[in-house]
Amino acid sequence: MKSDATYDYIVVGAGSAGAVVASRLSEGGQHRVLLLEAGTEGSNFFWSKVPVGVAKMIDDPAVNWCYSSEPDEGSGGRRIAVPRGRMLGGSSSINGMVYIRGQAQDYDHWAQLGNRGWSFQDVLPIFKRMERFEGGSDEFRGRDGILPVTHTPRNKVPLLEKMIEAAEKMGLPYNPDQNGATQEGIGMSQVTITRGRRQSTAFCYLDPARGRANLQIDQGAIAESLILEGRRCVGVRYSVNGEKREARAAREVIVSGGSINSPKLLELSGIGQSERLRALGIAPVHELPGVGENLRDHYSPRMKFEITGKNLTFNDNARGWRLAREAVKYALFREGFLASTSVPIRLYFRTRVGLDSPDATISIAPFLYEMVGKERRVSAQKGITMNVNVLRSESTGSVHIKSADPHEPPAIRFNFLSTEHDRIGIVNVLRKGRELMATSPLKEVTGREIAPGAHLQSDAELLEWVRNNAETTYHPVGTCKMGNDPRAVVDPELRVHGLAGLRVADASIMPTLTSGNTNAPTIMIGEKCAAMILATAATARAA
Numbered sequence: 001m002k003s004d005a006t007y008d009y010i011v012v013g014a015g016s017a018g019a020v021v022a023s024r025l026s027e028g029g030q031h032r033v034l035l036l037e038a039g040t041e042g043s044n045f046f047w048s049k050v051p052v053g054v055a056k057m058i059d060d061p062a063v064n065w066c067y068s069s070e071p072d073e074g075s076g077g078r079r080i081a082v083p084r085g086r087m088l089g090g091s092s093s094i095n096g097m098v099y100i101r102g103q104a105q106d107y108d109h110w111a112q113l114g115n116r117g118w119s120f121q122d123v124l125p126i127f128k129r130m131e132r133f134e135g136g137s138d139e140f141r142g143r144d145g146i147l148p149v150t151h152t153p154r155n156k157v158p159l160l161e162k163m164i165e166a167a168e169k170m171g172l173p174y175n176p177d178q179n180g181a182t183q184e185g186i187g188m189s190q191v192t193i194t195r196g197r198r199q200s201t202a203f204c205y206l207d208p209a210r211g212r213a214n215l216q217i218d219q220g221a222i223a224e225s226l227i228l229e230g231r232r233c234v235g236v237r238y239s240v241n242g243e244k245r246e247a248r249a250a251r252e253v254i255v256s257g258g259s260i261n262s263p264k265l266l267e268l269s270g271i272g273q274s275e276r277l278r279a280l281g282i283a284p285v286h287e288l289p290g291v292g293e294n295l296r297d298h299y300s301p302r303m304k305f306e307i308t309g310k311n312l313t314f315n316d317n318a319r320g321w322r323l324a325r326e327a328v329k330y331a332l333f334r335e336g337f338l339a340s341t342s343v344p345i346r347l348y349f350r351t352r353v354g355l356d357s358p359d360a361t362i363s364i365a366p367f368l369y370e371m372v373g374k375e376r377r378v379s380a381q382k383g384i385t386m387n388v389n390v391l392r393s394e395s396t397g398s399v400h401i402k403s404a405d406p407h408e409p410p411a412i413r414f415n416f417l418s419t420e421h422d423r424i425g426i427v428n429v430l431r432k433g434r435e436l437m438a439t440s441p442l443k444e445v446t447g448r449e450i451a452p453g454a455h456l457q458s459d460a461e462l463l464e465w466v467r468n469n470a471e472t473t474y475h476p477v478g479t480c481k482m483g484n485d486p487r488a489v490v491d492p493e494l495r496v497h498g499l500a501g502l503r504v505a506d507a508s509i510m511p512t513l514t515s516g517n518t519n520a521p522t523i524m525i526g527e528k529c530a531a532m533i534l535a536t537a538a539t540a541r542a543a
């Protein structure tokens, strides 16, 4: 066993949150930081740089953990793919690059649950500080941050103008900034793309930090367990190419492995439900019943409609010789299909009267795609794909290890559609999708409803279709949730309850889902965690 030097902080996982934590902790130069990342690729991985590369990486084990869920009732007995980034930048390096904070109420709710310091008023300054955005009002948006956020141009795909007009007829106004005063309405997606290049946390936070003498980034380094001495975490056991190593942390270890791998690492270290761990031959060290519980995600069926008009969708220009033309456009100008998000437009809306804020969303890819082997390709048939989901779904599942072998994937149980709220909600969203396509001027260019299909009308039929076809939007959260109740894993400072020297900082600490995609909130969590750690260190120095 190789025993490395002692660091002040060890961060496990260089993802949306972990890259931020390591970058910020090493910024001032006074703390020695070790960042362990299981993946071997970085921000120069070709398909990670090119926005359209999402489709290439969705199932590529070189940069993706490629997990899948356990079959259950909510998924009609299917296994659902659970892609997770496995490279510097983590899932921010393979994701769809949509940038959405969620609603003020999401964070106020976290604060109401007892998480002091997490209300919208508390986190808004962090969101503003971290972003470099070109529009919106100064009250809500930041201009000088490390993370470039851009607007998808409005007029590039003619079909989108028809969508905006149809939505407005339905009473959903055009919203120029869905990260501004209100999320509600139809708007162009904001994205972490600049000049045709993905802005992952690897690119924005780690690349500029690489030259720091006090930051060591070890890639291909898989954390296998935490080193605990009594009630204190003092380091990490990990392996690189099968070689076992140990690193010691004089101050703290920060686990940022994401919602699937963070609870897994805690359990492998004896932290979790003692009975469950004992049954797998792991000696329980610290009973913490919430570890791996409270898994939440956005369950998302894809609706598909035929489009009859000419040159209205990407199906017209992203195949055959036209795709080659798009490639040239990308190479020369960093523009076009290859340089864009696949979901340029989105709607946030209320599915029923009496709600304070939107409870559902539809994001739209202006093309149909098909699976060719394990790859998603643009179809010859013209149409659109709608990704629809309830924003704050209430079904909860779990992530637990299946054995003491750190290299075995954990059991992921989503338990989707297990609450009435989620069942009613998803049916309402499907109906809203239909309503949009049946409204002028979209109606005039809309052909057949390919999925779910017009023959499915009753709630029961639609729900059955969802069970058998829905995917996720790749937003697992909550498995090391923050709070003060018996199922909470970390406190509002993200310290693991009952242990010293150990924090968790990633999407797993969210007690509930945010109203939208989860990358921006997770980067904020990384920023907030680093700020809290640095404040603690400064207080200790002053004392």
Ligand SMILES: Cc1cc2nc3c(=O)[nH]c(=O)nc-3n(C[C@H](O)[C@H](O)[C@H](O)COP(=O)(O)OP(=O)(O)OC[C@H]3O[C@@H](n4cnc5c(N)ncnc54)[C@H](O)[C@@H]3O)c2cc1C
Pocket: 012, 013, 014, 015, 016, 017, 018, 036, 037, 038, 039, 058, 083, 084, 085, 086, 087, 088, 089, 090, 091, 092, 094, 095, 096, 097, 098, 099, 100, 221, 222, 223, 224, 256, 257, 258, 259, 261, 262, 265, 473, 474, 475, 476, 505, 506, 507, 508, 517, 518, 519, 520, 522
């Ligand atoms: C395909 C896809 C599309 C998505 N699209 C969007 C989108 O458009 N917009 C959006 O906002 N969100 C999107 N998301 C979700 C968003 O990217 C995630 O919520 C966010 O990146 C999670 O960040 P994290 O820090 O919790 O985990 P991750 O970013 O996944 O980082 C965890 C890191 O830890 C590493 N790691 C794990 N275990 C170990 C270990 N034992 N040892 C060493 N390293 C380890 C992993 O390799 C990884 O690099 C998408 C996600 C996916 C997968």
